[in-house]
Amino acid sequence: MKYDIAIIGGGPAGYTAAERAAAGGLKTVIFEKKAIGGVCLNEGCIPTKTLLYSAKLLDHAKSAAKYGISVPDGISFNLEKIIDRKDKVVKKLTGGVKMTVQSYGAELIEKEAVIAGESDGLIQILAGGGIYEVTYLLVCTGSDTVVPPIKGLSEVDYWTSKEALEMTVLPKSLAIIGGGVIGMEFASFFNSMGVKVSVIEMMPEILGAMDKETSAMLRTEYQKRGVDFQLNSKVTEVSPSGVTIEKAGKSVLIEAEKILVSAGRKANLSQVGLDKLNVELARNGVKVDEHMLTSHPHVYACGDITGHSMLAHTAIRESEVA
Amino acid sequence: MKYDIAIIGGGPAGYTAAERAAAGGLKTVIFEKKAIGGVCLNEGCIPTKTLLYSAKLLDHAKSAAKYGISVPDGISFNLEKIIDRKDKVVKKLTGGVKMTVQSYGAELIEKEAVIAGESDGLIQILAGGGIYEVTYLLVCTGSDTVVPPIKGLSEVDYWTSKEALEMTVLPKSLAIIGGGVIGMEFASFFNSMGVKVSVIEMMPEILGAMDKETSAMLRTEYQKRGVDFQLNSKVTEVSPSGVTIEKAGKSVLIEAEKILVSAGRKANLSQVGLDKLNVELARNGVKVDEHMLTSHPHVYACGDITGHSMLAHTAIRESEVA
Numbered sequence: 001m002k003y004d005i006a007i008i009g010g011g012p013a014g015y016t017a018a019e020r021a022a023a024g025g026l027k028t029v030i031f032e033k034k035a036i037g038g039v040c041l042n043e044g045c046i047p048t049k050t051l052l053y054s055a056k057l058l059d060h061a062k063s064a065a066k067y068g069i070s071v072p073d074g075i076s077f078n079l080e081k082i083i084d085r086k087d088k089v090v091k092k093l094t095g096g097v098k099m100t101v102q103s104y105g106a107e108l109i110e111k112e113a114v115i116a117g118e119s120d121g122l123i124q125i126l127a128g129g130g131i132y133e134v135t136y137l138l139v140c141t142g143s144d145t146v147v148p149p150i151k152g153l154s155e156v157d158y159w160t161s162k163e164a165l166e167m168t169v170l171p172k173s174l175a176i177i178g179g180g181v182i183g184m185e186f187a188s189f190f191n192s193m194g195v196k197v198s199v200i201e202m203m204p205e206i207l208g209a210m211d212k213e214t215s216a217m218l219r220t221e222y223q224k225r226g227v228d229f230q231l232n233s234k235v236t237e238v239s240p241s242g243v244t245i246e247k248a249g250k251s252v253l254i255e256a257e258k259i260l261v262s263a264g265r266k267a268n269l270s271q272v273g274l275d276k277l278n279v280e281l282a283r284n285g286v287k288v289d290e291h292m293l294t295s296h297p298h299v300y301a302c303g304d305i306t307g308h309s310m311l312a313h314t315a316i317r318e319s320e321v322a
Numbered sequence: 323m324k325y326d327i328a329i330i331g332g333g334p335a336g337y338t339a340a341e342r343a344a345a346g347g348l349k350t351v352i353f354e355k356k357a358i359g360g361v362c363l364n365e366g367c368i369p370t371k372t373l374l375y376s377a378k379l380l381d382h383a384k385s386a387a388k389y390g391i392s393v394p395d396g397i398s399f400n401l402e403k404i405i406d407r408k409d410k411v412v413k414k415l416t417g418g419v420k421m422t423v424q425s426y427g428a429e430l431i432e433k434e435a436v437i438a439g440e441s442d443g444l445i446q447i448l449a450g451g452g453i454y455e456v457t458y459l460l461v462c463t464g465s466d467t468v469v470p471p472i473k474g475l476s477e478v479d480y481w482t483s484k485e486a487l488e489m490t491v492l493p494k495s496l497a498i499i500g501g502g503v504i505g506m507e508f509a510s511f512f513n514s515m516g517v518k519v520s521v522i523e524m525m526p527e528i529l530g531a532m533d534k535e536t537s538a539m540l541r542t543e544y545q546k547r548g549v550d551f552q553l554n555s556k557v558t559e560v561s562p563s564g565v566t567i568e569k570a571g572k573s574v575l576i577e578a579e580k581i582l583v584s585a586g587r588k589a590n591l592s593q594v595g596l597d598k599l600n601v602e603l604a605r606n607g608v609k610v611d612e613h614m615l616t617s618h619p620h621v622y623a624c625g626d627i628t629g630h631s632m633l634a635h636t637a638i639r640e641s642e643v644a
Contacts, residue, residue, distance in 0.1 A: 054389040060382045061393050067376040068404035071383050072394040082390035 002133045003029045006125050007106075008113045008272055009140035011038020013303030015101050017138050022106035029134070030106050031113035031127050037094040038142055039265075039304075043162045046093060048185050050086040051165070055192035077193065083168060115273035123277065123298065136298050139286065141272050143265040143304035150177075150261075151237040158238070158259040161186065170195055175243045175256035177235055179206035183262035184218070191227050198228040198254045200235060200245055230254060267305045274299075282307060324455045325351045328447055329428075330435045330594055331462035333360020335625030337423050339460050344428035351456070352428050353435035353449050359416040360464055361626075365484045368415060370507050372408040373487070377514035399515065405490060437595035445599065445620065458620050461608065463594050465587040465626035472499075472583075473559040480560070480581040483508065492517055497565045497578035499557055501528035505584035506540070513549050520550040520576045522557060522567055552576060589627045596621075604629060 005021050007014045010032030018030040035042045054077070061075045101108055111128030115137070118124060122133040145160040147153070159167070161182050174190050176183045179201035191197045199206065199222075206229070207215040219229060230252075233245040242255040267285030280287045280295035284307025288294055292302045327343050329336045332354030340352040357364045376399070383397045423430055433450030437459070440446060444455040467482040469475070481489070483504050496512050498505045501523030513519045521528065521544075528551070529537040541551055552574075555567040564577040589607030602609045602617035606629025610616055614624045 054391060057382050057386045057389050057391045060379050061386055061391060064379045064383055066407075067379050068400045068402075068407060069376060069379045069383060070396075070398045070400060072396045074392075074394045076392045078390045078392060080390075085388075085390060 001029075001130065002122070003027045003107075004134070005029075005136040005138060006031065006113070006123070006132055006134040007138045007140060008115075008125070009038070009142055009303065009305075010036040010097075010101075010108070011140060011142045011303055012040050013140035013142075014038070014138070015097050017140065017302070018101050018106040018108075019104045021138075022101075022104035028104075028106040029109060029132055030101060031109045031111060031125070033110075033112035035094055036101070036108065036110070037090075037097050041093055041097065042090060043165055044182075047086045047090050047165045048161075048182075048189070050089045051082060051189050052185065054082045054085070055189050059192050079168070079170060079193070086165075112271075114271065115276045117276045121298075136300070137277075139272060139274065139294075139299065139301040139305060140303040141268045141305050144268050145261070146264045146266050147261055148177075148235075148263050150235055152239050153259075153261070156238055156240055156259060158261055160261050164260050171256075171258035172196065173242075173256045174198070174258045174260060175200060175254050176260045176262060177243065178262040178264065179203075179229070179231075180208050180262060180264065183260070184222075186260055186262065187222060187227050191222070191225055196226075196228075196256075198230060198243075198256060200230045200233050200243060200254065202232070202234055204232050206231070228254075265304065267307045269305065323351075323452065324444070325349045325429075326456070327351075327458040327460060328353065328435070328445070328454055328456040329460045329462060330437075330447070331360070331464055331625065331627075332358040332419075332423075332430070333462060333464045333625055334362055335462035335464075336360070336460070337419050339462065339624070340423050340428040340430075341426045343460075344423075344426040350428040351431060351454055352423060353431045353433060353447070355432075355434035357416055358420050358423070358430065358432070359412075363415055363419065364412060365487055366504075369408045369412050369487045370483075370504075370511070372411045373404060373511050374507060376404040376407070377511050381514050401490070401492060401515070408487075434593075436593065437598045439598045443620075458622070459599075461594060461596065461616075461621065461623045461627060462625040463590045463627050466590050467583070468586045468588050469583055470499075470557075470585050472557050474561050475581075475583070478560055478562055478581060480583055482583050486582050493578075493580035494518065495564075495578045496520070496580045496582060497522060497576050498582045498584060499565065500584040500586065501525075501551070501553075502530050502584060502586065505582070506544075508582055508584065509544060509549050513544070513547055518548075518550075518578075520552060520565075520578060522552045522555050522565060522576060524554070524556055526554050528553070550576075587626065589629045591627065 004026040005028050007018050007030040010030055014030055018028055022028040058077050061071050064071045109127050113125050113127040116124040116126050123137050125132040164186055170193055173196040175198045176187055177200050179199045187197045187199050205212055205215050206219050230245055233247040235243055236246050237244040238259055242253055244253050277296050277299055279299055285305050286294055286301040288301050288306050292300045294301050326348040327350050329340050329352040332352055336352055340350055344350040380399050383393050386393045431449055435447050435449040438446040438448050445459050447454040486508055492515055495518040497520045498509055499522050501521045509519045509521050527534055527537050528541050552567055555569040557565055558568050559566040560581055564575055566575050599618050599621055601621055607627050608616055608623040610623050610628050614622045616623050
């Protein structure tokens with residue numbers, strides 16, 4: 001089968017590009033091995049925000065009296081219902097993206113795609129037993145959670161953000177390794193749900209590159225609500241009792257029933273086969289120019305795989321540029 | 323008493339300008355006849371948002387079940403507490419502005435100021451029995467509610483936004499004349515508080531110059547919550563029973579216990595005495611150039627009085643420019 005353009009990866013970068021390419025009259029095929037919508041829609045922003053909205057309503061109900069609103073005693077939450085609503089929102093949105101992509105005329109193949117090579121100016125892609133020959137290729141395979149090599153980690157049943165979103169039972173206590181945006185969103189949610197949360201951050205402040213003053217204000221706010229912060233702390237070991245950190249030269253055990261690793265994400269390069277096309281890599285991902293063109297004249301890349309900001313908005317804009 | 327600069331009006335434009343001028347080393351005096359902070363702080367955005375926050379918490383508590391949060395039956399509100407909190411917020415913020423203005427070294431005179439004239443290159447201002455002689459003058463007297471000449475209006479005890487914010491008892495029903503931003507904020511608040519609200523708008527859509535699609539979405543949302551909209555409707559008369567409108571050639575009575583007039587605001591020009599300095603006026607206010615200079619080489623004007631967007635942010639930026 002021949003196409004003008006193939007897009008590997010159905011996240012925000014991929015599906016936006018597929019819509020644009022198909023709308024522009026190109027014969028377009030898009031491959032997605034897991035779930036259209038990418039991390040943002042399936043295991044990132046959208047489900048997180050859905051959970052956070054329920055948590056906000058719970059917090060609001062609890063604090064309403066201060067604002068002149070009387071809510072009788074006995075506020076509670078139903079975790080099953082909260083999770084059920086999250087799943088429905090994700091399903092509705094992924095369904096919408098799927099329909100939109102197809103309504104533009106792009107063909108959606110829900111299989112893993114691998115680059116096989118190129119000949120006669122066409123790039124060959126294998127997916128689900130079929131061979132696809134394309135003139136142009138756009139790679140948007142996104143990013144994966146970074147799991148740092150921590151002693152003892154492989155022996156405990158830890159969470160990454162993906163598993164945290166799939167939980168159905170709340171732990172009594174949770175140690176979050178990494179105080180970035182994702183870590184803080186989960187800290188907020190689980191704290192509202194009554195879980196004892198500790199955030200462990202290697203740097204002197206949470207939220208990485210964000211404005212220090214704002215980050216400190218946010219941290220103080222969470223501390224008031226009961227979140228424990230361990231800054232300037234290096235994780236040395238994890239065990240079923242919790243996380244051992246080294247802080248100011250001392251070793252401290254942060255007890256926790258569950259551990260959430262949110263130490264960042266890295267470009268997903270390993271399996272797609274970019275080496276078959278000799279595409280040049282940069283430090284954090286695929287090297288691209290300002291038009292998102294890689295070192296190969298017919299191969300573009302965008303989204304998290306370029307190692308840029310790893311946010312859906314960046315991905316969408318990059319795909320528009322591409 | 324001699325000053326480098328006098329500022330008439332202590333709203334966002336005036337107090338920002340006073341801070342800047344004093345910080346820049348000018349001997350500065352600022353006059354405010356009512357309450358420092360202006361309409362925004364005392365009878366506009368701030369108290370409105372404070373009330374709306376309470377209304378939001380009430381709405382959230384009522385709709386929480388959908389999001390997996392169980393709130394027992396019997397949610398109620400305490401209007402007195404809601405109003406009390408609003409008053410405290412306003413008091414705290416006006417106190418803060420007052421302190422800030424004075425901490426920069428500007429002299430604050432809480433009296434009405436009137437321009438008396440000019441001689442020897444100095445402008446004379448009268449306030450509280452004193453005479454102030456200044457080299458430069460910045461006029462930021464803001465705007466007043468427009469009360470259109472509606473038949474019967476002077477015989478009923480109607481509200482403008484100011485009185486609506488001062489209410490202590492909720493009416494059973496409220497007819498809002500004017501579906502602009504201010505009208506819609508009050509529609510939202512009183513609807514949440516259980517008041518039957520009708521919004522009467524002359525134009526085919528609410529929210530004036532805003533994007534039509536967004537305005538229509540917002541209107542549909544409010545309709546779902548029970549707000550009644552009368553678009554393309556001209557008010558012909560008001561009476562103790564409500565508002566009579568003319569819509570598609572027919573006369574209809576919109577019953578309402580209370581009437582809120584929110585038909586816009588107009589520059590406050592009448593009493594300050596700009597005629598004494600022969601300052602030129604434009605259609606909606608004082609005529610100024612891009613540096614906020616009026617036709618008089620030593621008189622500047624900014625904020626609502628220029629008839630521009632009549633928003634506090636515009637006023638603040640204009641005062642920075644001036």
